[in-house]
Each structure stands twice: as C-alpha cells, then as structure tokens.
Amino acid sequence: MIPFYKLSIPERRKWLVDHQLISQVQSEQYAKDYSLTHTQLSHFSENVISQLAFPLGVLKEIKVNNNSYMVPMTTEEPSVVAAANHGAKLMLKNGITATSYRTGIYGQVVLDGVSLQQTSQIDNDLNQAKKDLMTQFSSLVNYGGGIETIELITENKPFLEIRFKVNPAQAMGANKANAILEAYSQRLKTQFGLDSEFAILSNAPAQFVTAKAMIDFETLTKGSISGEKIAHKIARMSDFAQVNNYRAVTHNKGIMNGVDAVLLATGNDFRAVEASVHMHAASTGYYSALSQWQVINQQLVGQITLPMPIGVVGGSISSRQLIKNNYDLMANPSAEQLSEIIAGVGLANNLAALYALTTDGIQKGHMKLQLQNMLLSLGASESQIPKLIEKMQQDKNYQQDYAKQLLKEMRN
Structure with a gap:
C-alpha cells in the first residue's frame, strides 16, 4: 500500500472519500478553485490588490481521549505538517489525554x-x-x-x-x-x-486546555540510538527551555507552528491565541516553555497547558465552505474537543522538533522540504526534483547556484 503522504493530491482526496471521512461532493469542493471575487475580497480586508492562497494539508491521525481524528492544517511551511504527523505517530500507541476549561x-x-x-x-x-x-x-x-x-x-x-x-x-x-x-x-x-x-x-488567558502524552522508550528508538537515551535527552532539553528564555521562545514557536496551522484551517483567530499564549508563557514573571517533558516509570511523559480562546461557530466559520468541510473532516468537534485536539497537535509538533534535535538534527527534515520549494521556484519538474535533491544531499551543497547548475546539466 502506498503511504498517504506519497499519494497525489487527487488520490488523497479519493482516499478520504473511500474511508468515508468526506463525501464525494466535499471532495469536489476541495478540488474547486475558491478564488474570491473583487467584491468578496473587499469585504474581507481593506486596500485589497490581490489574494494569497495557502496549502491545506492534514495530520492523518492523532488520538485524543481515545478518539482518532484527521486534522486539517493550513500553513506555508512544509515541515510543519510533516512534523505533526511524525509526533502524532510517536504518541499514537498510548494516545493523548486532554481536558479543556472554558470559563x-x-x-x-x-x-x-x-x-x-x-x-x-x-x-x-x-x-x-x-x-x-x-x-x-x-x-x-x-x-x-x-x-x-x-x-x-x-x-x-x-x-x-x-x-x-x-x-x-x-x-x-x-x-x-x-x-x-x-x-x-x-x-x-x-x-x-x-x-x-x-x-x-x-486577550488575557482565561480558557485553558491541558494535554498529556506518555511514550514508551521502545517507540522512540532510532537505529542504534536507544529510546531511553533519546527520552532522557528530550527531557534535558525541556529542562533547559524552562530556565532559558532564548531557548523557550524557539521551543514555544515549534508548538505554535502546529497550533496556528489548525487555527487557520478552522477559521479561528490565531493572533488572539498567540497573544494569550505568550502572556501565559510569561505569567511567572519569566518567559518559559509552554510544555514540559520528563522521564517517569520507563516512559517519556509530556504535558502542555495552553490558553485556547476559540470557537466552532460564528465569525467566518459558517460562511466559508472549505472551513465547514474541515469541521466535517474532524467529525464536527465541540469547542472543548477542538481545544483538546489543537493542544494535542501542539504537543505533537513539539515532540517531533525535540526528537529531531536529539537524533538527526533539525536541518535534515527541514532541508529536504526547503529544497523542494527552491527547486520548484527554479522550474524543476516533479520527476527531476527527487534526483536533484539526492545529488545535492550527497554533495552536501544546498546553494541555489548549485541547484541551477545541476538543473542545467540535467536539461542538457
């Protein structure tokens, strides 16, 4: 069976239909060009001159409170969706427990x-x-x-x-x-x-959600590096983010990569959540990490608490067809459930980043995806891109001029 991420875009939509996650009509709606008219655009913003489109990807499966969800994510950064899928997969066996407090x-x-x-x-x-x-x-x-x-x-x-x-x-x-x-x-x-x-x-924090994941050592094992060693390294990195604000702000940015992508895909105000989250991160008087990872009873245990002022009705949610389809994709969660899903995604992105830092380094995964973007901008075809990336990684030369040279040689 071909992995989901290797399917073409139409094949992924067909997979969603075949697995009864969306209807055929919704698949056709996802395929449709939803460019807005000038009149519509003028209602959305001021001084409009054009519009930008962002990719809509999915986190294929995340388990929260014993329920499995496919989660829509909107972002221009390719590694964010890949990281969410990786982190969620690491947490899939034991799942995530989450509780929201909408006061x-x-x-x-x-x-x-x-x-x-x-x-x-x-x-x-x-x-x-x-x-x-x-x-x-x-x-x-x-x-x-x-x-x-x-x-x-x-x-x-x-x-x-x-x-x-x-x-x-x-x-x-x-x-x-x-x-x-x-x-x-x-x-x-x-x-x-x-x-x-x-x-x-x-936008001061008032509505909170807490998510927790427990991961067995064996799940974390990578090649010759034991899962126990990786777990302890992740925990120590987490400890450092608790006491060092230079690290904490980047640690938290990795969390918000996933959080913001889901907020955008669900029509929520990511700016309000960002403002609330960073106030919460500094609530002790010192800016610190939003999540914490520890080694407890032969497991890596992660927990995160986030302010989550969101909704599932109102605003632009009911007026935009693709946003409504995205809610259907998640089986129409309540505001509480959506908060818990989003916190789980943030924890997944956080875990994926820490896991990469303790094993291959952050650049390996990022670089491949960034190279794809660069090569597309240079006019490389879909068939040329894998060969070009393989050659650039082999030579450890990721410069644009080298990519142009290789592309020119390939075409000649």
Whole structure:
C-alpha cells in the first residue's frame, strides 16, 4: 500500500472519500478553485490588490481521549505538517489525554478620575447590571453562555476598571463580549453620567486546555540510538527551555507552528491565541516553555497547558465552505474537543522538533522540504526534483547556484 503522504493530491482526496471521512461532493469542493471575487475580497480586508492562497494539508491521525481524528492544517511551511504527523505517530500507541476549561473571556471597561462616591455607586449596581445585561443578551444565555462575573478593580489608580468574564458558549465570543461591554459603558453614562475611557475584550488567558502524552522508550528508538537515551535527552532539553528564555521562545514557536496551522484551517483567530499564549508563557514573571517533558516509570511523559480562546461557530466559520468541510473532516468537534485536539497537535509538533534535535538534527527534515520549494521556484519538474535533491544531499551543497547548475546539466 502506498503511504498517504506519497499519494497525489487527487488520490488523497479519493482516499478520504473511500474511508468515508468526506463525501464525494466535499471532495469536489476541495478540488474547486475558491478564488474570491473583487467584491468578496473587499469585504474581507481593506486596500485589497490581490489574494494569497495557502496549502491545506492534514495530520492523518492523532488520538485524543481515545478518539482518532484527521486534522486539517493550513500553513506555508512544509515541515510543519510533516512534523505533526511524525509526533502524532510517536504518541499514537498510548494516545493523548486532554481536558479543556472554558470559563469565559475577559473584558474591560475603564474609567479615569472617578470619585469614591461614584465608585461606591458603581459597585452597588454591579449585581443589577449583570441581571439587566443577561436579559438584554438573552440569545447568548439561550446558547449556554452569558456573563460569569463582573468585578471592580481599584488597584490601578487613578483608573477604575470594571472587569467582566463572559462565557461565549461555543463561539470565540469577541464580538458578543464587546457588545456587552459597550452596553455596560452606555449604562454608566445613562445612570451615573460617566464616560468610560474604553470598553473592549482582553486577550488575557482565561480558557485553558491541558494535554498529556506518555511514550514508551521502545517507540522512540532510532537505529542504534536507544529510546531511553533519546527520552532522557528530550527531557534535558525541556529542562533547559524552562530556565532559558532564548531557548523557550524557539521551543514555544515549534508548538505554535502546529497550533496556528489548525487555527487557520478552522477559521479561528490565531493572533488572539498567540497573544494569550505568550502572556501565559510569561505569567511567572519569566518567559518559559509552554510544555514540559520528563522521564517517569520507563516512559517519556509530556504535558502542555495552553490558553485556547476559540470557537466552532460564528465569525467566518459558517460562511466559508472549505472551513465547514474541515469541521466535517474532524467529525464536527465541540469547542472543548477542538481545544483538546489543537493542544494535542501542539504537543505533537513539539515532540517531533525535540526528537529531531536529539537524533538527526533539525536541518535534515527541514532541508529536504526547503529544497523542494527552491527547486520548484527554479522550474524543476516533479520527476527531476527527487534526483536533484539526492545529488545535492550527497554533495552536501544546498546553494541555489548549485541547484541551477545541476538543473542545467540535467536539461542538457
């Protein structure tokens, strides 16, 4: 049987249909050119002059909470999807256990120069304000969301902050949270004659997901290098990332390679997640690694905790056919399940990077994929590329000028 990654793009879509992961109609939709019209593009952004397309790949199988998922990933970096597949395969035997905690997203209404009397009036009104806002935004309540808490923050004088936590149900919730905050800001003006400085959501970490994987030593063995030796080296690299921020930021970037790719493929705001994640990484006052790997009871054990302010409804999710197809590909997970899948992918990418660093080095896998891109840009054909890569690796010469020389010789 030909490995999935060696199939052509049409053959991969056929494989998905044959395995009942997508329908024939969805396969045809994936094959369709979804270039947007100028009118559509103008609704998506400002000052549009054209559009860019990114590849849509898949992580063929990752096991999270005893469920197997095929996960869509959108990225321009070829090694990201390859790494996710490798890391997930290493974790496949024992799988990943994950738990999400969707407690809401924060929002802030901030006032300046408020008197003690006015502060007391605002404080006394908070319970009633919450009731009135829950009534005003009953549609959110009907979906299982609503305002979790409203509290007064007085520690940043002369500013007064009214901090909200909003449960967005299955949505990411940015628009709904901002609407609630602006409604409360108007209440302050109407009832107390106070103009707020601003009212907006905060991307501070509030919704978390934790994923954990346990990998047997034998699974990690590579050639003459024992799995136990690799496990200990990975654990020591992880220890270093905990105490060295120069390493931690690159360690975390490898995690976010996978996380961002899934966020893009599912129509979520990767910028919001990135902002939240890096605040979390520095929550102790020192920027540190988001994951930790240890050797426990003859296994390599990895754990990661990430803020994950995402949704599975709203925004551009329901308005873009391919995004909807991507959810079907994953059997339409809830927001909680999607958070757990994404954390698992981040852990898989992290493991693959650490595994490469402790065995072949990071360049070997990266270089082959980068060479493919370079050779394509030079006009090499699909049949020429494998031979050119083999020759360049044999000679350990990866320069573009050498590639041009080899391509010229091959054509002559």
